[in-house]
Amino acid sequence: MKTSDLSKRLAAAVFAASLSTGASAQQKDSFSIAWTIYAGWVPWQYAEDQGIMKKWADKYDIQVDIVQVNDYIESINQYTAGQFDGVTATSMDGLAIPSASGIDTTALIVGDYSNGNDGLVSKDATSIGGLEDETVYLVELSVSHYLLARALASVGLEERDLSVMNISDADLVSAFQTDDVRHVATWNPLLTEVESFPGATKLFDSSQIPGHIKDLTLVKTETLAANPKLGKALVGAWYETMSILESDTPEGEDARAFLGELSGTDQQGYEAQLAGMKMFWEPQMSVDFINSEEAFAAMDSVRQFSFDKGLLGQGAMSPDFVGIEFPDGTIMGDEGNVKLRFNDDYMAMGAAGEL
Known part of the structure; x- marks a missing residue:
């Protein structure tokens, strides 16, 4: 899942910039979200196969295609190049690939963080x-x-x-x-x-290092702003899936068995992977975490590492090169180059039952 290669990371930057810089997102009714195999992201396939994604998309009169991509970094490169409206990624890769390449990206869903995995x-x-x-x-x-x-x-x-x-x-x-x-x-x-x-x-x-390796569902900021229905549908589908996945019910067991097989293991193996993650089963859990000092400090550490390893690109003269915005409006880094945003609006709607 989390393989990273510097040349592959940076190769997309120029191409993506040529496609995406200056483009204005418009209202539309069809979207595509890329995901790759990992315990924290395979629930998207369950949402797709069980009709949960379709149910929420239909509610808002849109279509959302959930697309599996076999190569993790390639999926993020394709998102960066404009081939997808959203993608699953860690916070480090979201910063180092699309955001560092100039693609204004919003972390719509904070699904979990690695807690032993x-x-x-x-x-x-x-x-x-x-x-x-x-x-x-x-x-x-x-x-x-x-x-x-x-x-x-x-x-x-x-x-x-x-x-x-x-x-x-x-x-x-x-x-x-x-x-x-x-x-x-x-x-x-x-x-x-x-x-x-x-x-x-x-x-x-x-x-x-709790909170440092976060698993996110990212969407393009302009696309989300022009199409709030996308945010509502994705968040609604995700947390409905989470409510099933965590449940001690036959449906929950079937879901974990399904995802275990999809992940190349079985129900027991998948549950062991879940045990190594801090899952945010409910939207309020995600909201609370991303507004915490812990999350802020973790992201600061991640951006320092990304800069030290050259992952922010040749133009980055300091870790401040890419601005990172948090839900309360606090900006870490360059306020004039905010390209990664943690937006809890839609998760908060989910927590309040307003989707």
Whole structure:
């Protein structure tokens, strides 16, 4: 899911700018939202298959197509280039790809944050300090890379105190089974597999940085402004799906089994992934979180990492390059270049029963 590659991130910027800069969104009645396989996003397929999305779209006389894209970063690049009206992404990738490319983007739904689904595992070290002068394998510039940076900072170390080796998520588990690879950072379900290796120790996980790895549904700000019905339909469908997914009912069990199979596992495996996430089952939970000091501080940390790794582009002279707006109007970064917005209006409508 969360694979990141700098060249792929930045390749979309010029093309997207040529398509999207200066374009004015208009009212329309048909929209498309891209998603990729991950525990926090597969519920969109359930909403599609069970007619929940259609029910809410019909309520507002629009059509919403939920489209699966096999490559996570490519889905965000396609959104950035104007091929989709919305996309599922982490907060870091939403900042580093569309927003840094000049695409004004709104986080319409804050669905969850990783609360143990991302981790750092070693065959040898029993503490983070034991990684000094060692080599850690991970998907470079991904949230795993961010997790490692936070883990090192927690004990006063920096990335320069060790070596980082890039590896694809497809190869990581098999590589960890060899003698050469001793330490890895990754996400579930890969994390569960490497953690079960005999003698392996989990040194750090995302539960120690709550709120930092957020899973979002993003939409273009201009599109949302011109078509508020889209926001209402998406939020209504999402939280109806959440109410089913969390329920201790036959319908809830069937939903989790369906999503487990869709995710390449089963009901038990999917429920284990959910346990490693802080799910915002109700819209008020999302509203409360995104208005918290915790969320603000986490986003500040994410943008600092993104700048340090060059993810904000060559024109970025500081982490302030991209302005990030929060629900209360507070802006982090350049007020003249606000390109990522956390808007809780529609989630608040859902919480108030006004959709």
